Amino acid sequence: MTKLDRLATFATLLFSLAAIPATVGHATASTTLSRSIVLLSGDGASMTIPSAGGPLGLTNSNPAAVSAAVSGTTLSVTALAPGKAAIVVKEGRKTRAKLKVTVKAPMTVAPTTLAVPVAESAQARISNAFGPVVATSADTAVATVYLDGESVVVRGRAAGATTVTVRDSRTTVSVAVTVSAPGGGSGGGGGGTVSGTTEGRLLASNCFQCHGTYGSGGFDRISGKSETELIEELNEFLAGGEDPGGIMAAHLQGYTAAQLQAIARYLSHP
């Protein structure tokens, strides 16, 4: 692609330096135009240089970041790579225009795939946002999303898949989100056997929001205790002995005995 092709391709993106008052183009020969603009790689911009009709020449401090050319009284620039460039247009010895161009890299989000269990959160990091950022989930029944500083926080709501779209003023990035069931299947009811540390871990992940990742802290460290001790403590909460009406008494409703056993087994050997 030649530079001219690039300019043509991105003509639609032309930043409205055209919005500079129309009088600028017909300004008196003593005017010096000064502008600072921010572009993304690939963007083009152009401006009319006030001149007395003599030949215009330009200097470009950083041709690797920005390509610049004058044709007639029009200065055209194309952003090539992140960086800054100062472009000065002269007519003879008189400076007619000074343009400072900052080329930004487009916004990125990493990672662009997230796996999260129901009722847990996962994060992706935003870099180089250009203007305000908005994040939306295509299916809020599966996962919801909010922004926390430079992070996109995705929270699993129900097993399934959805796409989270992160948008700044120029770039849109899609994040593929997979939400896994908390209990590895039917979840709750029935009292079927639940065994193995994998199901225990998935069930216990409901505890991590308050007790830290893998039960490592939060309100109370719950990992590393013996299975029997944990079962005793959980039964104590369930019986209303430890803290009647408290968070744990409420939280533990809805797990079967087999599920609590699996959670305790997992937490004893996380």
Ligand code: HEC
């Ligand atoms: C919504 C927050 C929350 C969730 C979710 C939660 N807990 Fe708790 N947990 C607490 C709080 C608060 C305490 C301490 C206060 C109390 O005694 O009620 C506690 C105390 C405990 C204790 C007693 C710890 C000690 O050293 O005395 C155990 C064991 C425990 N939780 C296990 C679990 C397990 C297992 C899960 C998941 C099935 C879980 N918790 C989920 C908030 C939570």
